[in-house]
Amino acid sequence: MDTATFPPFAVTPEIEAEANKRIDQYPEDKKRSAVLPLLHIVQHKFGYINSEATEWVASMLDLEPMQVYEVVSFYPGLREHAPGKYHMRVCRTLSCAMAGSAELMERICELTGIDRSKSDSHHNPIAVSPCGQWSVEFAECLASCGTGPVCLVNDDFHEAVAPDSAQELLDQYDTAASHS
Amino acid sequence: MSNITYLEGKEPDAREHRLIFRNVDRADWDNSIDCYIKDGGYEQLKKAITMEPQAITNEVKTSGLRGRGGAGFPTGVKWGFIPPNNTKPVYLICNCDESEPGTFKDRYIVHQDPHQLIEGMVISSFAVGAHTAYIYIREEFPEASTILEKAIEEAREKNFLGENILGSGFNLEIYIHRGAGAYICGEETGLIESLEGKRPYPRIKPPYFPAALGLYMSPTIVNNVESLCHVKHIIAMGGEEYAKLGTPRNTGTRILCVSGDVQKPGYYEVEVGKITMGELLNDICGGPKEGRSFKAVIPGGSSAKIMRCEETYQIKNADGTQQELSFYDIPMDFDTIAACGSMAGSGGVIVMDDSRKISWVLNNINHFYAHESCGQCTPCREGSMWMRKISDRIANGEATPEDVQTLEEVAYQIDGRTVCAFGEAASWPVEAIISKFRDELEAETSEDNEYLSEEAKRQLSFINQ
Numbered sequence: 001m002d003t004a005t006f007p008p009f010a011v012t013p014e015i016e017a018e019a020n021k022r023i024d025q026y027p028e029d030k031k032r033s034a035v036l037p038l039l040h041i042v043q044h045k046f047g048y049i050n051s052e053a054t055e056w057v058a059s060m061l062d063l064e065p066m067q068v069y070e071v072v073s074f075y076p077g078l079r080e081h082a083p084g085k086y087h088m089r090v091c092r093t094l095s096c097a098m099a100g101s102a103e104l105m106e107r108i109c110e111l112t113g114i115d116r117s118k119s120d121s122h123h124n125p126i127a128v129s130p131c132g133q134w135s136v137e138f139a140e141c142l143a144s145c146g147t148g149p150v151c152l153v154n155d156d157f158h159e160a161v162a163p164d165s166a167q168e169l170l171d172q173y174d175t176a177a178s179h180s
Numbered sequence: 181m182s183n184i185t186y187l188e189g190k191e192p193d194a195r196e197h198r199l200i201f202r203n204v205d206r207a208d209w210d211n212s213i214d215c216y217i218k219d220g221g222y223e224q225l226k227k228a229i230t231m232e233p234q235a236i237t238n239e240v241k242t243s244g245l246r247g248r249g250g251a252g253f254p255t256g257v258k259w260g261f262i263p264p265n266n267t268k269p270v271y272l273i274c275n276c277d278e279s280e281p282g283t284f285k286d287r288y289i290v291h292q293d294p295h296q297l298i299e300g301m302v303i304s305s306f307a308v309g310a311h312t313a314y315i316y317i318r319e320e321f322p323e324a325s326t327i328l329e330k331a332i333e334e335a336r337e338k339n340f341l342g343e344n345i346l347g348s349g350f351n352l353e354i355y356i357h358r359g360a361g362a363y364i365c366g367e368e369t370g371l372i373e374s375l376e377g378k379r380p381y382p383r384i385k386p387p388y389f390p391a392a393l394g395l396y397m398s399p400t401i402v403n404n405v406e407s408l409c410h411v412k413h414i415i416a417m418g419g420e421e422y423a424k425l426g427t428p429r430n431t432g433t434r435i436l437c438v439s440g441d442v443q444k445p446g447y448y449e450v451e452v453g454k455i456t457m458g459e460l461l462n463d464i465c466g467g468p469k470e471g472r473s474f475k476a477v478i479p480g481g482s483s484a485k486i487m488r489c490e491e492t493y494q495i496k497n498a499d500g501t502q503q504e505l506s507f508y509d510i511p512m513d514f515d516t517i518a519a520c521g522s523m524a525g526s527g528g529v530i531v532m533d534d535s536r537k538i539s540w541v542l543n544n545i546n547h548f549y550a551h552e553s554c555g556q557c558t559p560c561r562e563g564s565m566w567m568r569k570i571s572d573r574i575a576n577g578e579a580t581p582e583d584v585q586t587l588e589e590v591a592y593q594i595d596g597r598t599v600c601a602f603g604e605a606a607s608w609p610v611e612a613i614i615s616k617f618r619d620e621l622e623a624e625t626s627e628d629n630e631y632l633s634e635e636a637k638r639q640l641s642f643i644n645q
Contacts, residue, residue, distance in 0.1 A: 025357070032377035034377065037358065075362050093281045094548070140548055141548070143284045145284050145440075146284055
């Protein structure tokens with residue numbers, strides 16, 4: 001297993017400043033609204049949201065940790081486990097499935113050595129490659145049905161990704177890809 | 181519009197009427213405010229800010245604009261629901277959570293023409309008296325989130341946002357609020373709960389109509405991205421002129437999103453009701469794929485009831501007369517599609533040809549709704565998963581004919597018995613697919629299914645004696 005892709009959770013002045021900027025978007029007595037923005041800051045920097053991060057968000061917003069955790073555990077887009085360096089979300093919904101997204105996912109898993117049967121326990125599980133570079137999950141409709149199959153690799157959006165161009169897709173991020 | 185050129189290979193079809201999508205795929209265009217202003221942008225805001233807010237609402241009412249998010253509810257009427265003697269702050273929320281399977285239009289507006297949305301939002305906020313507005317944008321549009329944040333800053337620098345906009349005394353701030361991958365946040369009250377920082381469990385209406393009890397229990401107007409853009413054009417041409425586009429009670433233009441088994445899937449902005457299903461699928465989209473024929477179409481996002489391409493419908497016209505309409509002659513409007521037993525919804529037209537097994541289609545859709553159920557209401561929480569399990573078995577050839585009947589019954593136990601319309605969204609596909617393709621589904625089942633366990637076979641043998 002490679003060394004950790006993401007740094008361990010730690011609050012910095014920059015992170016606090018970013019958090020406060022988001023908190024200021026909402027009325028003063030409605031800080032709870034900033035739960036999602038703060039969780040996005042955490043997930044973007046640290047890859048996922050652990051209990052320490054949950055408690056920090058709660059303390060920033062004068063909430064009980066459970067009030068933050070109920071949000072973390074509900075949304076498919078929030079992760080409780082570390083993804084790979086490149087996290088891929090392949091759309092599984094009707095039009096993309098008709099265009100071959102299930103086959104695309106299979107190819108990606110073959111090429112990266114990911115075994116999707118070994119996903120984490122979240123209700124929206126992700127599966128990580130043995131080398132830690134890649135992770136995958138199926139996402140629901142990504143709103144680009146006319147150019148399916150589509151997928152997101154981290155924040156990059158890819159359209160019309162035919163199953164047999166999966167290697168090309170991976171090569172854009174790491175040419176030394178696949179099992180290790 | 182002769183001075184506009186489009187990127188090579190992305191020119192609009194001749195039958196389109198590019199109003200909202202005027203700048204999508206446009207050559208020599210970028211999403212900066214300078215480009216937008218050079219093209220005449222924000223002139224409508226300058227005009228609107230000198231009008232009486234009620235006059236703007238009246239123009240929107242006259243225009244007949246119906247919400248483009250899926251419900252098709254008249255926008256001007258929705259704005260009018262704010263209580264007359266309201267003293268609480270009013271909020272405007274732009275619903276940019278575009279997640280209805282088959283729909284892909286708001287994506288292009290926020291990525292390529294963000295200022296059209298912002299201008300529409302400022303005008304709308306001014307009309308309804310909101311001083312704080314939020315764009316709830318789905319998390320899976322990360323680039324658009326950055327684009328919109330930048331566009332908001334650009335607009336503020338030019339005094340189109342912030343304090344004392346254009347010297348009018350009107351203040352408005354727009355903030356971006358990113359979602360986190362939940363379809364139910366597209367439901368307006370689910371969105372509001374999410375914006376408040378909670379799990380997005382929708383609220384029951386009545387009494388929680390957002391215009392009365394919305395964000396922080398204050399009057400809130402939630403509008404779709406495309407709807408808010410239409411507001412700008414309504415101010416530009418006036419409500420009466422706008423209402424001449426499209427057809428009576430189905431005015432204006434709308435963006436149809438065609439995906440699936442057609443030669444040319446994509447987005448097409450047309451006058452509402454002026455294009456028929458046949459013109460859309462065969463002329464604009466080039467017909468079915470080589471060697472294939474059309475089988476079924478879902479006309480308005482996956483929540484809309486499926487239609488068989490060989491069907492004819494008996495419908496009642498506005499003047500009371502009866503009419504027989506074939507599938508391909510259906511005009512792409514709101515009312516006729518509803519009269520034919522489906523809905524125009526979000527404009528997401530999903531096309532299936534004769535290569536598709538309907539049980540597979542049904543199963544894919546059921547997985548979506550089972551996944552996206554928020555879990556608040558028992559019929560939907562339990563029923564959506566139950567329906568998925570049954571359609572899993574049908575699609576895998578492990579079902580009995582009775583399973584099809586059970587599946588149908590479960591759907592009807594959800595329909596109409598939930599806090600929000602997700603119950604209908606999850607059950608209508610099942611109801612319609614079974615109603616229209618019952619034979620095909622039952623043909624995949626077997627009384628004597630070899631996949632049944634020994635125990636189940638033993639039990640069945642007692643029933644069948």
